[in-house]
Structure formats: structure tokens, C-alpha cells
Amino acid sequence: MNSTSITTSEPWQTVAPHMAALGESPFWHPQEQMLYWLDIVGRQILRANIYMETVEVWPMPSEPGCMAPAARGGLVLALRDGIYRARDWGGPLVRLTTLDYDPAQMRANDGKCDALGRFWVGTIDETRTRKNAALYCLDARSGRPEVSCKISPTSGITTANGLAWSPDQRTLYWADTPSHTVWAWDFDLPSAALSNQRVFARFAPKPADWSCEPTDASNGAYRGRPDGATVDAQGNYWVALYEGRRVCQLAPDGTLLADIATPLQCPTMPCLGGEDFKTLYLTSVHHHRSAAELAAYPLSGQVLSMRVDGAGLPVNFFVD
Secondary structure: OOOOOEEOOOOOEEOOOOOOOEEEEEEEEOOOOEEEEEEOOOOEEEEEEOOOOEEEEEEOOOOOOEEEEEOOOOEEEEEOOEEEEEOOOOOOEEEEEOOOOOOOOEEEEEEEEOOOOOEEEEEEEOOOOOOOOOEEEEEOOOOOOEEEEEEOOOOOOOEEEEEEEOOOOOEEEEEEHHHOEEEEEEEEOOOOEEEEEEEEEEOOOOOOOOOOOOOOOOHHHOOOEEEEEEEEOOOOEEEEEEOOOEEEEEOOOOOEEEEEEOOOOOEEEEEEEOOOOOEEEEEEEOOOOOHHHHHHOOOOOOOEEEEOOOOEOOOOOEOO
16 A cells, blocks of 8 residues: 555654553543543543543453443443443443353454444454454344344454444444454445445555564564554544554545554554544553563553544444
């Protein structure tokens, strides 16, 4: 891929003084004017007042994989053993449903709500030995939660990531991180039906001799693999490239529009927020990274931000 614009890592700013083991699932809450994200390994939900540079931490009983704000207040969360509803920050967790997998070997990973308020959750095989990840959809609009499997465990996916929808709600994006591929489907919003699967973007595989050590000559040769993603108001797909030190902005036809360097070896997921939705927020990982890498990238695990030209879309709220 050839980019038409390249941004250095210099414009990035630290959002708030908090180090996550594995930061993921960021979203901007427009009513609260706060940034939410979670720490999967640290078993925490976090939210920041970016104006005061303060962070609130909410411990979880197990690993949270993804979450979304709810229209009636609070959050919907996918924990290791099911999907839960929290009516208030720090309040009781009520389990809405379980998902069809063995929580001893799998957990929820990437997910968010669609435009009708259904909560979509992808899974990950933590052993990384089986291609049995799936994509589930929880519909609670009737008052009785119902779960359907939209992409089955037999689809050949190992790590569910990169979930997003086009602004016209006609395309769903979903990535498989280990295969370095972002897929696209035609999406029917009323029925939540998927069809016409195709490759949206494919990134070069990791070289066999690649090393994460910053001093290794092979380090700069690898451009990373797709992790979390978001879509802006123009329909461009923004994806974090894990181990690639960058965020890519892709046009709706897959053309690379921008290749944005980051001061992180392992960015995990972007979102667009702020009062005008022109602030790009980016989570990252600290867990299981080498001492040399953490010394070279001391902001690993923190949430970073930078201003961009195009605006994002408001987050979709869970409806129950």
C-alpha cells in the first residue's frame, strides 16, 4: 500500500496518567464528555475527564473484552463468562446472557453496538491454536435479550477485531488479526444479515526473522497487523496496526489515505471523539512486551490523542 499522507508521532499527546496492561474498546461519551476504555488483562473499566486529566477505575470480576454505553444509562459489557448490564458507574453487574464458547479457553474480545442498539461481540481463542472465533449479536430491544451468531466458529477466524460499520450502514468490517486481513460484508441493518464476504484490506505478513527489539535491524521492516478500528463520517476506516507502530486510514475502497506513525510499538484501537469528534484517541498495550521495547516506547499502555482533519461519528448506544 502507498499512502498519500504521512504523519509523524510528534503530534501525539498523553490523555491521562494511567498505564493499562492491555487497553482496548475506547469510545467518547458525548453526554458525559468523557473518554471510556478498558484494560482487559488488568480487569478494569476506565473513564477519563480529559479536561481535568483525571481517571476513574472500576475493577471487574473477570476480563472485559468490549463494552458500549447504554441509552438508558450505564454500560453493556462483555466479560469472560457472559454479557452484563451495569445501570450505573460502579454499580451492580447483571448478566444478560452467556455466549456459546468455553470460557476456560476463549473470551470476548472486540465489539460495539450497531445503529439500532444491538451489541455485537467477537471472540478470541486464547490458545491461538484454533480458528474458531465467532461474532455474536445481542438484541435486547424487546426487553428480553436474544443472542444470534452472525459469523460462526467454523469461519476460520482466530482473533476477532476491527469491528465497524460504514456511515450508510450497508457495510460491516471485521478483522482477523493473525491472518493480517480485514474483511467486509454487505450489511442489512433491519435484519442484521451479512452477505457477500470479501477482502477489504490485507497487510503483509510478519517476516520470519522479525524481532520486537527496537535495536534489531528487522524491527522497522514489519508494518504490523490489524487490531481495533473505527469509521469516520466520510466512511474512512481507521485501524491500529499492532506491532506496526502506526494507525492507517483507509478509504471505503481500501485505498490507503494516511499512514500515521505512533510512539507505540503496539497500538490497539482508535476512536474519534472530543466536542467536534476530530480528536483521534488510541489505546495501547504494556503487558508481555520486552524491557527493551518498553524502554524505547515508554508510553506503551497509555491512551494517546492527536487532532485530525476529518470528524468521527457519535458512538452507538445499547438499547434495552
